[in-house]
Amino acid sequence: MRSYLLRRLIGMVVVIFLVLTITFVLVRLAPGDPAALMLGPDAAPAEVAALRIRLGLDQPIAVQYLTFLGNILRGDLGQSLFFNQPVATVLASRAEPTIFLALFSLLVALVIATPIGIWAAYRRGSFLDQMSITSAMLAASVPSFLTGLVFQRYLATDLGWFPASGYGGAGASFTERMRHLILPAITLGITNSALILRFTRASMLEILGEDYVRTARAKGMTERRVILRHALKNAGIPIITVIGLTFALLVSGAVVTERVFNLPGMGNLVVNAVLRRDYPVIQGTLIVVAALYVLVNLATDLLYLVVDKRVKY
Template sequence: MKRYLLKRLGGLVVVVLLVLSISFVIVRLAPGDPAALMLGPDATPADAAALRERLGLDRSIPEQYFSYMGRAITGDLGDSLYFNRPVISVLAERAEPTAILALLSLAIALVIALPIGIWSAYRRGTVFDQLSIATAMLAASIPSFWTGLMFQRFFATDLGWFPAAGYGGPGASFLDRVGYLLLPSIVLGIVNSALILRFTRASMLDVLGEDYIRTARSKGMSEARVVLRHALKNAAIPVITVIGLTFAMLVSGAVVTERVFNIPGMGNLVVSAVERRDYPVIQGTLVVVATLYILINLAVDLIYLLVDKRVRY
């Protein structure tokens, strides 16, 4: 087990270094001068040259690369060109709304997908089963921004049940902020529940036809115990995998929803950073997202040990 963890952590270091290198190259291939964008159209060429020198953008690409990698290895991702503050502090400010949004969305997706997926597999071929599959396909095919706009118009503007956008004022309490995130969480939960529902149904169908399920029924066990204790436990590994992948996608891929609902999260931040050519923020966000992906995958692998004692690393 220790050897396995060391190998995974070693792989994490390698992936982070690769992401740092790739992001460094990609963001510098983008057109536009960040110094000119920061100073605005009224800036003179001398002002832009002075800012490039202060930011180190006048140096050669290899010099910028080795300087950046040397700082990144020590945990310094540089300073934001726009906020003029360390990238770590900028990302830390935007991490809370994104994390809460991802957790709420995942919880809503699980509440929708798991019961429907289990019951749909148990009642295979019925009208409920066909409707659940069709609804899941519909939820997966509709763009999240369209769903967000429709929900925003109907539930927030027309009915007034939820705040339309934002994350509350500076003095807002935690519960107030959760209230602002509830409607976008419902949107993301509905969209992402489709994949979990389909995997749950497919995995349960594979297990419900096994011999040990028929043996459990022949012993007189109740259907609830057979389905929930025996079938669901043995079908959990693929479901846990897709739940972990869904959570990783929610953390890194809620950009459109954050923009629609004007949530000051990491997704909104990285879009603004691309528009401003804020290289350090773009690179820092990519590194953080890549690290989260690997850590979430590692956590999923460790959860396998709790669910199925036969799993060994």
């Protein structure tokens, strides 16, 4: 187990290093001068040159890269060119909406997908099974921004059940902020429930055909116990895998939903950072997302031991 964890940690370091390098190169290949964008179109060339020197943008790319790596090793993600604050501070101020949106969306997806996937596998070939497959394909095909706009139109504007956009005012309570996340969470949850539903159904179909399931039924066990205790437990590894990947995707891929509902999350932040050529914020966000991905993958692998004691590393 120790050697496995050591290998995984080394792999995590390699992945993050590659992400750092690729991000650094791609960001600087983008057209536009951050200093000119910060000062505006009326700035004099001398002012732009002075700001480039102050920001270190006049140095060779290799020097900027080594400086960047050295700062990362010290835990310094850099200074935002637009906010004039440490990138870690900027990301921390935007993390709450994105994290809670991902958690609520995953909860909605699980509530929708898990029972339907189990029942569809148990009633294979039935009308419900066919409807579940069709609904999953429809949910995966409709873009989240369209679903969000429809929900805004009818559930927020017409019926007034939920806030249409925003994250509450400056003095909004935690409950009020979470209330603003309900509609975006439903939007993302419906879209991402399709993959979980299909994996749950496929895993359950495979397990329900095993000999030990037929043996459990032959011994007189109730269908509920056979499905939930024997079949679902043994089908848990693929389901846990797709749940972990879905959570990581929700954190990093909620950009469109955050823009539609005007949420001050990390997705909105990175879009604005790209438009402003705020290199440190773009790099810091991608580093955090890459670290989240590898940590979620590691946590998912370790959860296999909880679900199935036969798993050995």
